[in-house]
Amino acid sequence: MKHDRASDIRSFLFEHGLTPVQKLAEAVGTSLATLRRDLAVLEEKGVIERIHGAAKIAESAGIEVAFAQRETTQISAKRAIATAALPMVTPDTVIFLDSSTTVLQLARLIKLSNMTVTVFTNSLAVAHELMAAPHIEVNMLGGRTRAQNLSVIGPLAEAMLEELWFHSLFLGAGAINAALQVSSTDADEARLNAVMVRRAATTCIMADASKFDRQATYAVCDLGPQHVLITDKHPPETTGTAGKPQLIIANRKQKEDRK
Secondary structure, eight states: OOHHHHHHHHHHHHHHOSEEHHHHHHHHTOOHHHHHHHHHHHHHTTSEEEETTEEEEOGGGHHHHHHHHHHHTTHHHHHHHHHHHGGGOOTTOEEEEOSOHHHHHHHHHHHHHTOOEEEEESBHHHHHHHTTOTTEEEEEOOSEEEGGGTEEESHHHHHHHTTOOEEEEEEEOSEEOTTOEEEESOHHHHHHHHHHHHTEEEEEEEOOGGGBTOOOSEEEEEOOTTEEEEESSOOOOOOOSSOOOEEEEOOHHHHHHTO
């Protein structure tokens, strides 16, 4: 089974739920016989369930598929932003990497760089990515797990952060409005992110252009001259009064040319 087709099957079932196999075959552009073989493999791996001529994501695999789908959304932009952010990481410093999928791409570059650095994170995915790297010391926050993005949040995590200090914070953003205010859809995540910003000497916001002109419910911070915004396109004209952040535009085309 081709990896891309397997990914298409997972993504379609995650978005549409229980789907007749005939409709699924048409959606992913393959024959019914080929699809049935693919589904048998995915079912054996525990990714999907087959029910009376239809298929759906297995209950136990739903969270993993959701995270994987977010990770691959705007992947070219995320990788370009991570490449642009890497020079902001200084050897022999203490940094915080948050639980966004864009920052996860940066974690992978740090792992490949052989740079000696101490990492704190609230991301289970980042910790898993870096834990075997001998040149990186990985420290994980304690607290309540948030399944949606494989992270740790809550009062215990906030209390631990208040006792720490970082040279640099690398933070993803769920939404950035016209006034360059960063916000989140989750109250606990927003509070934790706000503490991260207070405890870091330098805050680097890593966000692709799809996050601009968006507003979520819970405020994280207002971007200003003391922050660095790393993105793949220039943000729209701001209505904010706090001053503009330092701006780094990732070279997305150069990143795509290297593939």
